[in-house]
Amino acid sequence: AEEMMIRSEKLSIIGQLAAGLAHEIRNPLTSLKGFTQLLKSRSKDDSFYFDTMLTELERINLIVNDFMTLAKPQLSHFGYGNVHGMLEHVISVLSHQAILMNVDLISRVSTELPDIYCDENQLKQVFINLIKNAIEAMPQGGNVVITAERLNPDTICVKIKDQGEGIPDTIVHKLGEPFLTTKTNGTGLGLMISYRIMEHHRGSLKICSKEKLGTTVKLLLPVPEGRSSETGAARSC
């Protein structure tokens, strides 16, 4: 519990810093990009250098964008939303990337889930981060199974299960720390943002991983009072 406390304090400080920092970096970045493109168009000889500069600027841009998401809970828009609809949308957005990687996204999402009180864009961001990680964990292809069901009257359970390489023991205890990545093109921000968003929803995120066998990420989301009175058979999740 103490560790959880420290993590959530860290997250809120970082969230505040991120908001300011991301804005400050974005403007100079836009002008750097513009002038680099201009220079590139003027001198054909050095185009390799300019291309490298543009790629690196794009990488900074990616990290800054991720940070913007981190800062967004401050401008959040909560309302009633449906987990089935959100997951179907995210799955259709990611299906192209999945096909390219030889991955099947298998949806076992109940259509009878009660609406929950949430920020749809933020929750979709969590689903995108986790499903992307699942796809990226299987360079040889495989299945990602996405389940969502009513665990009990008060809780919806979403699971994302892959058959990937699993998470090395050496980094399991660090998951959720900023910039923790084992990927050449990773930012190491996806999980951190996801933990933060789940906290904002009074939900939870748990990762269960076996090396070489795969990873399952389990999300619990509360069903608002009033909507939880409808009977929902308890299930094991």
Ligand code: ADP
């Ligand atoms: P990124 O994807 O940019 O590396 P994340 O915060 O999304 O950053 O993930 C951090 C690290 O956690 C990844 O680099 C990877 O090592 C590990 N990880 C996360 N999800 C999975 C998964 N489903 N399978 C294997 N490793 C994972």
Ligand code: MG
């Ligand atoms: Mg990721």
